[in-house]
Amino acid sequence: MKTRNITVFLVATALVIAGTFELMGQVDIPGVIQNRDLPVIAVADMRGSGAAQQYMDAFNQTLWSELDNTGQLKLAPKTSYPLALPQQPSDFRPPDLFSEWTRPPVGANYLAFGYTAVQGDQILLYGYFFSLGQPTVQSAQILGNRYYGALSNDGAKKVAREFAADILKQLGIASLSGTRIYFVSDRTSKPNDAEIWSMDYDGSNQRQLTRYGTSSREPAVSADGKLFAFRTLASGPAWKIRVHTTDTIRNQVFSNPISTLIQTPEFTPDGKHLLFSEAIDGWPQLMIADIDGSEQHRISNGRFIEVSPRVNPKTGSDLLYISGRSGHQQLWRMNLDGTDREMLTSGEGDVANPSWSPDGHHIAFSWTRGYEPGNFNIFVMDIADRKYVQLTTNSGRNENPGWAPDGVHLVFSSKRGRATQIYTMLADGTHVQQLTTQGNNLQPVWAKGIE
Amino acid sequence: MRMKMRTLSAAVFAATLFLAAAGCKKKVAAAPPPPPVVETPKPPPPEPKPQPPRIDTFAAEPATIERGQSSTLRWSIASATNMSIDQGVGAVQANGSRQVTPNGSTTYTLTASGAGGTVTRSVTVNVNAPPPPPPPAPKPVVTISSADMLTREAQDIFFDYDMSDLRADAQRAATANAELLKRIFAQDSNFTVIIEGHCDERGSAEYNLGLGDRRATSLKEFYVQQGLPAERIRTISYGKERPQCTDANEACYQRNRRDHMAAGQ
Numbered sequence: 001m002k003t004r005n006i007t008v009f010l011v012a013t014a015l016v017i018a019g020t021f022e023l024m025g026q027v028d029i030p031g032v033i034q035n036r037d038l039p040v041i042a043v044a045d046m047r048g049s050g051a052a053q054q055y056m057d058a059f060n061q062t063l064w065s066e067l068d069n070t071g072q073l074k075l076a077p078k079t080s081y082p083l084a085l086p087q088q089p090s091d092f093r094p095p096d097l098f099s100e101w102t103r104p105p106v107g108a109n110y111l112a113f114g115y116t117a118v119q120g121d122q123i124l125l126y127g128y129f130f131s132l133g134q135p136t137v138q139s140a141q142i143l144g145n146r147y148y149g150a151l152s153n154d155g156a157k158k159v160a161r162e163f164a165a166d167i168l169k170q171l172g173i174a175s176l177s178g179t180r181i182y183f184v185s186d187r188t189s190k191p192n193d194a195e196i197w198s199m200d201y202d203g204s205n206q207r208q209l210t211r212y213g214t215s216s217r218e219p220a221v222s223a224d225g226k227l228f229a230f231r232t233l234a235s236g237p238a239w240k241i242r243v244h245t246t247d248t249i250r251n252q253v254f255s256n257p258i259s260t261l262i263q264t265p266e267f268t269p270d271g272k273h274l275l276f277s278e279a280i281d282g283w284p285q286l287m288i289a290d291i292d293g294s295e296q297h298r299i300s301n302g303r304f305i306e307v308s309p310r311v312n313p314k315t316g317s318d319l320l321y322i323s324g325r326s327g328h329q330q331l332w333r334m335n336l337d338g339t340d341r342e343m344l345t346s347g348e349g350d351v352a353n354p355s356w357s358p359d360g361h362h363i364a365f366s367w368t369r370g371y372e373p374g375n376f377n378i379f380v381m382d383i384a385d386r387k388y389v390q391l392t393t394n395s396g397r398n399e400n401p402g403w404a405p406d407g408v409h410l411v412f413s414s415k416r417g418r419a420t421q422i423y424t425m426l427a428d429g430t431h432v433q434q435l436t437t438q439g440n441n442l443q444p445v446w447a448k449g450i451e
Numbered sequence: 452m453r454m455k456m457r458t459l460s461a462a463v464f465a466a467t468l469f470l471a472a473a474g475c476k477k478k479v480a481a482a483p484p485p486p487p488v489v490e491t492p493k494p495p496p497p498e499p500k501p502q503p504p505r506i507d508t509f510a511a512e513p514a515t516i517e518r519g520q521s522s523t524l525r526w527s528i529a530s531a532t533n534m535s536i537d538q539g540v541g542a543v544q545a546n547g548s549r550q551v552t553p554n555g556s557t558t559y560t561l562t563a564s565g566a567g568g569t570v571t572r573s574v575t576v577n578v579n580a581p582p583p584p585p586p587p588a589p590k591p592v593v594t595i596s597s598a599d600m601l602t603r604e605a606q607d608i609f610f611d612y613d614m615s616d617l618r619a620d621a622q623r624a625a626t627a628n629a630e631l632l633k634r635i636f637a638q639d640s641n642f643t644v645i646i647e648g649h650c651d652e653r654g655s656a657e658y659n660l661g662l663g664d665r666r667a668t669s670l671k672e673f674y675v676q677q678g679l680p681a682e683r684i685r686t687i688s689y690g691k692e693r694p695q696c697t698d699a700n701e702a703c704y705q706r707n708r709r710d711h712m713a714a715g716q
Contacts, residue, residue: 192693215692237687260686261664264657282668284661305661322658328613329658352655374653399655
């Protein structure tokens with residue numbers, strides 16, 4: 001009798017421990033290739049004939065970084081390459097064919113090569129992409145395309161980006177090229193004020209979008225990349241939402257409700273509605289309205305603080321949000337009509353800033369679980385089985401994760417010293433890159449670029 | 452004896468020669484006979500000695516005044532040709548008066564002179580500092596602005612972590628604030644107040660904006676229950692975006708978990 005009780009107890013304990021590890025286990029992010037499986041690509045420096053040659057430094061650097069920045073490829077170092085670089089398919093001869101590239105020290109699975117020339121007043125790129133495990137040149141060729149651009153550094157960079165995008169497409173890797181990150185910066189503002197800024201996915205071309213000279217925060221971008229919304233004191237001493245076009249920063253009509261508090265705007269995936277939090281009867285509650293602010297309806301219903309609504313991009317009919325219903329700020333999910341409310345996090349610590357992956361399978365958020373209040377880390381959770389993984393580990397205060405359009409990168413803010421800066425990383429926590437350095441930069445969202 | 456004139460003249464001439472020859476130092480040998488006495492006219496009798504000037508009266512009325520008031524000098528003088536009083540009064544007639552308004556105690560000296568001499572007399576006018584003015588009557592209008600009153604006397608209301616209800620010490624401070632606001636609103640019909648809600652840095656910025664709004668609303672509801680007009684009280688949340696301090700310790704966190712009263716536009 002006693003032995004059986006002990007056995008039952010031990011088995012139960014083992015199950016509980018196993019269960020805990022199950023929850024905090026591996027989360028497979030589709031598209032995030034594990035390190036050991038990264039394809040190895042050799043990218044041979046290309047040369048240009050005649051007037052094209054002077055732009056080839058810009059070309060080669062751009063091609064390399066566009067492929068490298070995805071974090072999903074292993075680029076074989078150029079110092080390991082054979083001396084004779086191929087320029088066209090006929091440069092490969094049996095019986096050696098590709099052996100110089102596939103064997104150590106290069107060890108490549110793929111090879112990108114080609115050359116440029118001048119045609120008329122344009123630069124012309126002949127770009128080839130080969131899979132090196134094939135027996136013949138013909139079967140190896142995955143890509144053999146012509147690309148045209150202006151006869152300049154900008155034109156050379158353009159054709160490099162287009163070639164890189166085609167390569168990535170062949171490998172099933174989404175390109176980040178053209179995507180933009182919108183964020184808040186105080187670098188040109190008075191103390192405690194801030195403006196809305198944007199930059200390229202790699203931190204270049206940082207641009208100030210709003211110039212209200214007051215506090216503007218919490219940017220959101222429509223799925224087509226054409227509009228951004230934010231909360232601001234620009235209209236006077238009360239928070240209101242404003243909506244602008246992303247290209248011309250032109251103000252769009254948005255009729256704010258009369259309330260002491262309006263915040264955390266978010267577009268629906270179809271771009272026709274805006275969700276936000278509004279203080280109603282003294283409590284911040286979730287609302288939905290048409291894109292111009294008309295037809296306002298209340299979604300949530302409770303005397304709790306409820307903020308940060310985020311609609312599922314795949315279904316368009318359910319949303320994540322942050323609520324204080326359980327006593328502290330936690331992550332919740334419900335339908336747009338307010339039904340089927342459920343808490344996704346355990347109730348411990350504080351949770352904030354949910355973000356959906358483009359395919360709707362995963363969510364990212366910040367959580368203080370396991371740490372003192374205020375010490376947030378980035379977590380990713382599989383929405384189906386609720387398994388989650390912690391991506392950052394006690395290095396600063398990590399918040400506002402935003403999923404990239406490619407579904408494998410995250411942008412987030414982190415305070416790792418005196419100032420808060422914006423970083424990107426792969427959704428498995430690797431390949432962390434710092435994008436900003438001046439002032440404080442926070443609340444980033446990753447959006448599609450506009451053509 | 453009858454002498455011949457010639458003989459007399461010769462004798463005088465000889466005597467004169469004798470005197471001249473004898474030198475001036477020599478004693479005159481013999482005094483000539485005195486000339487005939489001529490009757491000189493009697494000098495006129497000496498004029499009667501002139502009367503000395505006489506100051507019959509020289510007084511100041513009143514002798515003691517308060518600064519700013521006046522006194523009158525009166526005098527009466529006889530037998531003088533030149534009469535003057537110093538201290539800027541100047542030449543005067545034999546009988547007269549003059550109003551003076553000295554700033555401080557002053558001695559006036561009357562000088563009367565004439566052929567018979569000079570006399571003076573002095574009189575002092577004592578000047579006392581005026582009594583202090585009476586205190587002004589209390590004014591019905593306040594002298595400091597409503598905004599200044601608010602700044603000086605309104606207290607910040609502090610909250611517990613993640614809470615927006617008023618704890619005991621907060622209620623006491625809020626009650627005092629309510630009394631202050633009643634006074635201000637009563638005497639200033641245009642004044643409005645803004646309650647700013649703030650949070651410490653630890654929660655997320657988005658949730659804290661909501662929490663700050665709860666704190667401001669909670670205090671406004673308290674004021675309205677105390678009888679204050681809701682339309683004169685506005686609220687705004689600054690979440691954790693306008694901290695009073697940035698240290699990572701509980702003392703600073705508590706300072707930031709507050710409602711602050713500010714003057715409305």
